[in-house]
Amino acid sequence: MMDLMDARHTPVIAHGQEGADDQAMDQALMLRVRDLAKDFTLHNQGGTVIPVVAGVSLDLARGEAVILTGVSGAGKSTVLRMLYGNYRPTRGTVEVRHGGRLIDLVSARPRTVLALRRSTLGWVSQFLRVIPRVPTIEIVKDPLLARGVDDDEATQRASAMLRRLNLPERLWRLAPATFSGGEQQRVNIARSFVDPAPILLLDEPTASLDGDNRRIVVDLINEARHDGAAIVGIFHDEETRERVATRHFDLSQYRAAP
Amino acid sequence: MSAAAQPSLADDAAPVLSVEGLTKLYGDRIGCRDISFSLWPGEVLGIVGESGSGKSTLLRCLAGLARPSAGRIAITLEGESFDLFALDEPTRRRLMRTAWGIVHQSPRDGLRMGISAGGNVGERLIDAGSRHYGDIRAAAEDWLGRVEIDSSRIDDRPGQFSGGMQQRLQIARVLVSGPRIVFMDEPTGGLDVSVQARLLDLLRVLVRDLGIAAVIVTHDLAVARLLTDRLIVMKDGHVVEEGLTDQVLDDPHHAYTQLLTSAVLT
Amino acid sequence: MTAPAQQHYNYAYLDEQSKRMIRRAILKAVAIPGYQVPFASREMPLARGWGTGGMQVTAALIGPSDTLKVIDQGADDTTNAVSIRRFFSRVAHVATTEKTRAASVIQTRHRIPETPLSAGQIIVYQVPMPEPLRKLEASERETRKMHGYGEYGLMHVKLYEDIARYGHVATSYDYPVAVAERYVTAPSPIPKFDNPKMNMSPALQLFGAGREKRIYAIPPHTRVRSLDFEDHPFTVQRWSTPCALCGTTKTYLDEVVIDDRGGRMFVCSDSEYCEERREAGHAGAMLASAEAMKLVDARQPEDAP
Ligand SMILES: Nc1ncnc2c1ncn2[C@@H]1O[C@H](COP(=O)(O)OP(=O)(O)OP(=O)(O)O)[C@@H](O)[C@H]1O
Ligand SMILES: Nc1ncnc2c1ncn2[C@@H]1O[C@H](COP(=O)(O)OP(=O)(O)OP(=O)(O)O)[C@@H](O)[C@H]1O
Ligand SMILES: [Mg+2]
Ligand SMILES: [Mg+2]
Numbered sequence: 001m002m003d004l005m006d007a008r009h010t011p012v013i014a015h016g017q018e019g020a021d022d023q024a025m026d027q028a029l030m031l032r033v034r035d036l037a038k039d040f041t042l043h044n045q046g047g048t049v050i051p052v053v054a055g056v057s058l059d060l061a062r063g064e065a066v067i068l069t070g071v072s073g074a075g076k077s078t079v080l081r082m083l084y085g086n087y088r089p090t091r092g093t094v095e096v097r098h099g100g101r102l103i104d105l106v107s108a109r110p111r112t113v114l115a116l117r118r119s120t121l122g123w124v125s126q127f128l129r130v131i132p133r134v135p136t137i138e139i140v141k142d143p144l145l146a147r148g149v150d151d152d153e154a155t156q157r158a159s160a161m162l163r164r165l166n167l168p169e170r171l172w173r174l175a176p177a178t179f180s181g182g183e184q185q186r187v188n189i190a191r192s193f194v195d196p197a198p199i200l201l202l203d204e205p206t207a208s209l210d211g212d213n214r215r216i217v218v219d220l221i222n223e224a225r226h227d228g229a230a231i232v233g234i235f236h237d238e239e240t241r242e243r244v245a246t247r248h249f250d251l252s253q254y255r256a257a258p
Numbered sequence: 259m260s261a262a263a264q265p266s267l268a269d270d271a272a273p274v275l276s277v278e279g280l281t282k283l284y285g286d287r288i289g290c291r292d293i294s295f296s297l298w299p300g301e302v303l304g305i306v307g308e309s310g311s312g313k314s315t316l317l318r319c320l321a322g323l324a325r326p327s328a329g330r331i332a333i334t335l336e337g338e339s340f341d342l343f344a345l346d347e348p349t350r351r352r353l354m355r356t357a358w359g360i361v362h363q364s365p366r367d368g369l370r371m372g373i374s375a376g377g378n379v380g381e382r383l384i385d386a387g388s389r390h391y392g393d394i395r396a397a398a399e400d401w402l403g404r405v406e407i408d409s410s411r412i413d414d415r416p417g418q419f420s421g422g423m424q425q426r427l428q429i430a431r432v433l434v435s436g437p438r439i440v441f442m443d444e445p446t447g448g449l450d451v452s453v454q455a456r457l458l459d460l461l462r463v464l465v466r467d468l469g470i471a472a473v474i475v476t477h478d479l480a481v482a483r484l485l486t487d488r489l490i491v492m493k494d495g496h497v498v499e500e501g502l503t504d505q506v507l508d509d510p511h512h513a514y515t516q517l518l519t520s521a522v523l524t
Numbered sequence: 525m526t527a528p529a530q531q532h533y534n535y536a537y538l539d540e541q542s543k544r545m546i547r548r549a550i551l552k553a554v555a556i557p558g559y560q561v562p563f564a565s566r567e568m569p570l571a572r573g574w575g576t577g578g579m580q581v582t583a584a585l586i587g588p589s590d591t592l593k594v595i596d597q598g599a600d601d602t603t604n605a606v607s608i609r610r611f612f613s614r615v616a617h618v619a620t621t622e623k624t625r626a627a628s629v630i631q632t633r634h635r636i637p638e639t640p641l642s643a644g645q646i647i648v649y650q651v652p653m654p655e656p657l658r659k660l661e662a663s664e665r666e667t668r669k670m671h672g673y674g675e676y677g678l679m680h681v682k683l684y685e686d687i688a689r690y691g692h693v694a695t696s697y698d699y700p701v702a703v704a705e706r707y708v709t710a711p712s713p714i715p716k717f718d719n720p721k722m723n724m725s726p727a728l729q730l731f732g733a734g735r736e737k738r739i740y741a742i743p744p745h746t747r748v749r750s751l752d753f754e755d756h757p758f759t760v761q762r763w764s765t766p767c768a769l770c771g772t773t774k775t776y777l778d779e780v781v782i783d784d785r786g787g788r789m790f791v792c793s794d795s796e797y798c799e800e801r802r803e804a805g806h807a808g809a810m811l812a813s814a815e816a817m818k819l820v821d822a823r824q825p826e827d828a829p
Contacts, residue, residue: 043513044520085502087509110488110502111298129483133459146466348673355677370681377685384684385677391687391753413688 030199030230031060032102036092038078052078053254065231065244070251076234079251080201083232084123085113096120118146122197126207128176128188137172140190147195161190165216181208189217196224202233206240218243272334273298274439274471280329282315288495289315295490302465302472304486304503306479312495313475314443320473321360321441322350335438355385359432361442365424369416375402375427376412382435401430405460422449425457433464440472446481458484483507491515536583536616542566546584550730553741558703560654565737575633577732578650579608581739582631585646586612591619593627598635598793622796636718638775638797641727643744649712651733654740656700656710676708679751687756696761702749703742717760717776722748767792768810769820770801782819
């Protein structure tokens with residue numbers, strides 16, 4: 001069985017997904033989505049049903065970056081959240097590679113979903129959601145510590161990441177609650193890329209960053225991909241999209257019938 | 259990059275707490291009804307729901323403080339499994355003072371007000387068999403420090419502490435004996451927001467570092483989001499929805515949960 | 525046994541049925557060392573709380589062939605000791621003594637005699653508060669469970685509190701003991717100095733609490749351990765001077781004011797023991813002046829029996 005962490009070091013050349021059904025033959029397959037659909041039922045608004053997407057199928061291999069496209073409201077965030085196990089699909093499967101197996105997030109027990117999030121799935125949005133009062137450096141170290149890296153090394157790597165994202169060192173010991181939107185966002189990015197997960201789900205992580213910082217984030221994403229990460233992303237900015245994408249996936253085609 | 263071993267999904271590990279068909283009646287009034295779930299080491303389960311929905315009733319049964327009318331509560335400690343209410347009373351009482359801990363909503367219910375802070379923390383160690391004053395004192399000092407109570411306050415009575423300090427003292431008293439399961443009923447209730455935040459952070463770190471399983475009753479969805487991995491939503495004594503905390507809060511399916519989440523900004 | 529017709533009361537004051545009931549309680553207490561046995565406490569011609577528990581135990585046990593000694597705070601000649609002694613000599617026709625060695629039954633309040641007790645002797649303690657946990661836990665239901673399940677952590681919390689506050693365990697009377705490593709028991713308000721005498725004593729020790737309606741016992745040769753911490757072991761009181769009258773350094777001393785100019789001395793609290801030593805020729809630093817001031821009887825000539 002291939003070691004998952006090792007796999008993250010191995011640069012992989014993206015290749016077609018034909019024949020990927022046979023997982024034994026394609027160790028590079030990281031994510032397999034089949035016939036995914038999502039409706040929202042609003043019980044407190046007369047039971048209104050909002051169909052968002054239907055019939056979404058997608059394969060994602062190591063070293064690939066698929067960009068979800070479609071107009072506002074097309075369901076990009078909704079799909080991405082289902083890939084993370086945050087929204088519960090109305091139909092379909094989301095299989096995630098764990099070691100030599102593909103595990104379906106939709107039918108997995110909550111505990112298994114949590115374990116997959118810890119080991120395999122990384123979520124990056126433009127919003128930082130952390131417990132108040134925890135200092136910035138600790139927030140960035142947290143994923144390393146959770147994976148068993150010792151404190152010294154974690155501090156070192158977290159510092160390097162914050163430096164690279166141009167976050168002034170005087171802020172490191174402070175909690176980000178009082179930071180500007182862009183500063184908070186960079187803390188979030190640092191936390192996500194200090195030890196990037198094998199599958200990265202990015203929902204507009206660069207949304208309110210200036211040009212310089214956006215370019216740094218794009219570099220981080222591409223480095224992670226070269227190191228073997230599989231990426232699904234949403235970017236509004238055309239230039240960023242083009243620099244990150246290896247493939248586009250247009251959700252407009254998968255609109256559920258109302 | 260980190261050289262961690264292949265992460266285990268731990269699907270095969272035994273739950274520390276396993277509840278089946280738990281029902282508690284007060285006469286013909288329903289406290290809680292037909293509750294089933296499991297809790298694994300290191301997991302934090304939140305229980306939310308409106309007032310009177312049976313949260314405290316459920317917690318009191320789980321904690322061994324109230325005997326259920328029906329159902330089973332199985333506990334696994336050090337590889338040994340047993341039915342909580344099939345245990346004889348002294349064994350159950352001993353476990354309640356050592357292997358699990360209860361943080362009450364009101365610190366007065368969880369602390370001895372006539373005994374110093376150090377004595378309150380030390381009692382659980384003494385219960386666990388410690389008979390060395392110096393060790394007990396050192397552990398009490400250490401734990402007061404961990405819950406950010408200045409060690410110079412060790413000989414003060416809890417009555418001389420603020421509400422937030424009393425709550426932290428209660429937590430230290432419970433955690434000092436290294437319990438495997440902790441039950442908390444509105445642990446941050448009645449505290450102002452900044453004190454709450456500190457307490458939450460403290461609990462999060464302690465639960466993570468000590469690998470404790472916890473069940474937390476709260477009416478505060480923000481607290482639930484920050485502290486819990488999984489959520490149970492209760493109404494009229496039974497569970498209407500459950501799942502990962504973020505699933506339940508971000509994509510609620512039940513009408514009641516949708517109402518609950520729309521009423522509060524999380 | 526039939527009492528003489530002219531008496532208005534039964535032998536040893538209590539009616540036979542009450543004595544049988546108390547004896548049953550005593551038997552149960554002996555069978556479960558340190559366990560508090562409830563009993564139906566009777567009225568005695570003394571206000572409750574003045575030793576009626578001890579008197580009922582003594583009344584249930586005593587027979588005409590017994591020799592009774594009664595002490596109060598170590599002394600045989602205090603009002604309370606004298607009246608109890610007189611009471612039993614009248615209602616039970618027993619011989620009385622001040623000599624520890626000569627007594628078959630010793631009723632006591634607040635002391636254990638310094639002269640070691642011997643096999644066959646019974647010591648009866650008057651107990652105001654039999655429940656050692658009461659000050660820590662108000663609920664009777666709960667203290668009963670704590671005893672039942674051996675949950676005694678709270679006793680050590682009390683010791684912890686003392687050490688934290690005073691640097692040492694401040695409890696010096698009624699210092700709690702574990703009897704036969706099972707029941708934690710109140711030794712009645714004797715000074716902790718006397719606690720070691722309870723351990724492995726060849727005498728039978730009985731405890732009566734009249735107001736609280738409890739009897740408990742420590743059978744002969746039972747281990748009695750004073751509660752403590754490993755790093756704060758149990759210790760007894762020590763004095764820097766010997767007894768001013770008999771010169772011993774081995775007893776519990778009382779401070780006695782000897783004049784109105786603040787003069788004081790430390791003397792044996794057990795007056796009989798002190799006297800016995802003086803009779804045997806031992807003398808403390810202030811014996812002569814105490815005799816001159818008529819604070820103690822002058823020594824008798826050597827030939828006195
Ligand atoms: N939790 C929810 N409950 C109800 N409806 C939801 C929920 N989340 C999303 N929707 C609905 O699903 C549809 C798709 O929303 P989604 O956020 O996925 O769009 P998007 O493609 O990410 O748009 P944008 O580019 O504006 O971010 C919208 O109609 C939205 O209102
Ligand atoms: N000791 C009791 N005797 C009778 N009924 C009780 C008792 N305790 C609780 N109940 C009832 O059981 C139901 C559930 O009460 P419980 O205290 O568990 O609610 P809760 O969810 O904790 O509410 P809150 O959020 O207000 O604390 C209520 O109807 C309550 O009145
Ligand atoms: Mg979106
Ligand atoms: Mg409640």
